[in-house]
Amino acid sequence: MALEDKIKWNNKYKNTPTLLEDRPQSNKLSEVITFAKGNKALDVACGSGRNSVFLANNNFSVTSIDISEVALEELNNKNNKNITTKLVDLDSFEFEKEEYDLIIMTNFLDRKIIPQLVNSLNQNGILFIETYMFHEENEKPPSNPAFLLSEGELKTLFDERVEVVLYDEFFNEDFELYKMRKQAIVVRKK
Numbered sequence: 211m212a213l214e215d216k217i218k219w220n221n222k223y224k225n226t227p228t229l230l231e232d233r234p235q236s237n238k239l240s241e242v243i244t245f246a247k248g249n250k251a252l253d254v255a256c257g258s259g260r261n262s263v264f265l266a267n268n269n270f271s272v273t274s275i276d277i278s279e280v281a282l283e284e285l286n287n288k289n290n291k292n293i294t295t296k297l298v299d300l301d302s303f304e305f306e307k308e309e310y311d312l313i314i315m316t317n318f319l320d321r322k323i324i325p326q327l328v329n330s331l332n333q334n335g336i337l338f339i340e341t342y343m344f345h346e347e348n349e350k351p352p353s354n355p356a357f358l359l360s361e362g363e364l365k366t367l368f369d370e371r372v373e374v375v376l377y378d379e380f381f382n383e384d385f386e387l388y389k390m391r392k393q394a395i396v397v398r399k400k
Contacts (some may be wrong), residue, residue, distance in 0.1 A: 212299035212301050212302070213278065214391075215277050216277050216278065216279075217391065219276075219277055219278035219281065220278050220279060220280045221281070222278075222379050223258070223278055223280040223284075223307070224280055227289070228387070229257070229258065229281075230233075230258045230280075230281070230284045233260045233385050234260065234264075234383070235260055235261045235263075235264035235275075235316075236260075236316050236340055236383075236392050236394075237383055238338070238340060238376075238378070239261055239264060239265075239314065239338070240388075241314075241376075242294055242312075242314070242376075242396055243265070243268055243270070243312065243336045244334050245336045245375055245396060246270075246311050247311055247334050247335075247340040247399065248287035248311030248312075248332065248335075248336075249269055249270045249271055249311060250270070250271050250309070250310050250311045250332075251265050251270040251271065251272045251273070251310060251311065251312040251313070251314070252272070252273050252275070252310045252312070252313045252314070252330065253265065253273070253274045253275070253310075253314050253315075254259070254275055254300070254302070254313065254314065254315040254318065254323075255275070255276055255277075255313070255315060255316075255317075255318035256275060256276045256281070256282075256285065256295075256329065257276060257278070257281045257317070258281045258284040258285055259274055259281070259284070259285035259288065259293065259295075259330060261291060261314055261316055262274040262285060262290075262293050263285075263288060263293070264268055265292075265314075265352055266290045266292035266293045267290075267292075269292075270292065270312065271292055271294075272292055272293045272294070273294050273295075273296060273301070273310075273345070273364070274293055274294070274295045274296070275295070275296045275297075275298045275300075276295075276297070277298065277299055277300070278311050279297060279318075280347065282295045282296075285389055297324070298328065300320055300323055300375065305323070305326045305327065305329065305330040306330055307329050307330060307332050308329075308330070308331070308332050309331075309332070310330055310331055310332065310335055311331075311332055311335050312335065312336045312337075312338070313327050313330060313331060313335070313336070313337045313338070314337075314338045314339075314340075314363070315327070315337075315338070315339045315340075315341070316338075316339070316340045316341065317340070317341060317342070318341060318357075319339075319341045319342070319357050319358070319359065319368060323368075324339075324367050324368070328333060328368070328369075328371055328372060328397075328399060331399040332399070333399060333400070334398060334399060335398070335399045336375070336396060336397070336399075337372070337395075337396070337397050337398075337399070338394070338395070338396050339360065339393075339394065339395050340392055340393070340394035340395075341357075341364075341392060341393065342357065342358050342359070342382075342390050342391070342392055343358055343359040343361065343363070343379065343391050343392060343393050344358045344359070344360055344391075345390070346392065347381075347389065347392030348388070348389070348391055348392065349388040349389045349392060350387075350388040357384075360394050361379070362379075362391040362393075363375075363393070364377070364394075364395045365377055368397055370400075371399060372397035372398060372399050372400060373398050373400060374377065374395060374397055375396040375397060375398050376393070376394070376395065376396040377393075377395050377396075378393070378394045378395075379393050379394075380392055380394070382386070382391070397398055
């Protein structure tokens with residue numbers, strides 16, 4: 211599956227150059243960073259790095275991981291000294307334990323890695339997930355329904371090791387290509 215994903219995403223970035231254009235960070239990320247007690251961050255499935263750049267510009271040391279060389283090359287071309295990129299396959303990637311103060315995963319969903327992300331947080335570390343959900347007003351049909359959340363689902367994907375700090379369901383930002391309903395959650399590791 212990893213090679214298939216790599217090819218798919220590299221082609222998607224090559225064939226849709228607007229995905230590589232500079233865009234603002236997630237609207238919610240400005241609030242999320244206020245909860246972080248340290249400055250070591252991980253951006254999971256970072257794409258071309260809009261959120262990584264925001265974090266780096268706010269004094270975070272960011273590790274940005276993705277499966278697409280095309281996206282990571284675009285991020286590397288920004289020459290931000292606070293960002294380190296890694297080409298990874300999330301199907302086999304080993305997350306370091308108790309390594310990060312803040313982990314973000316936006317516009318991407320892999321339910322099975324969520325427990326690993328929690329393990330990778332330092333005590334009191336913050337995990338922010340924001341991704342798409344099923345909704346009748348979504349403008350884009352799902353390419354893979356497994357990547358969409360059902361209503362309220364994100365809250366059910368965590369155990370007693372974390373406390374929920376924020377939860378919201380909303381429509382994505384106007385600068386996105388399609389109007390889509392999203393869920394966002396911020397949890398703190400106890």
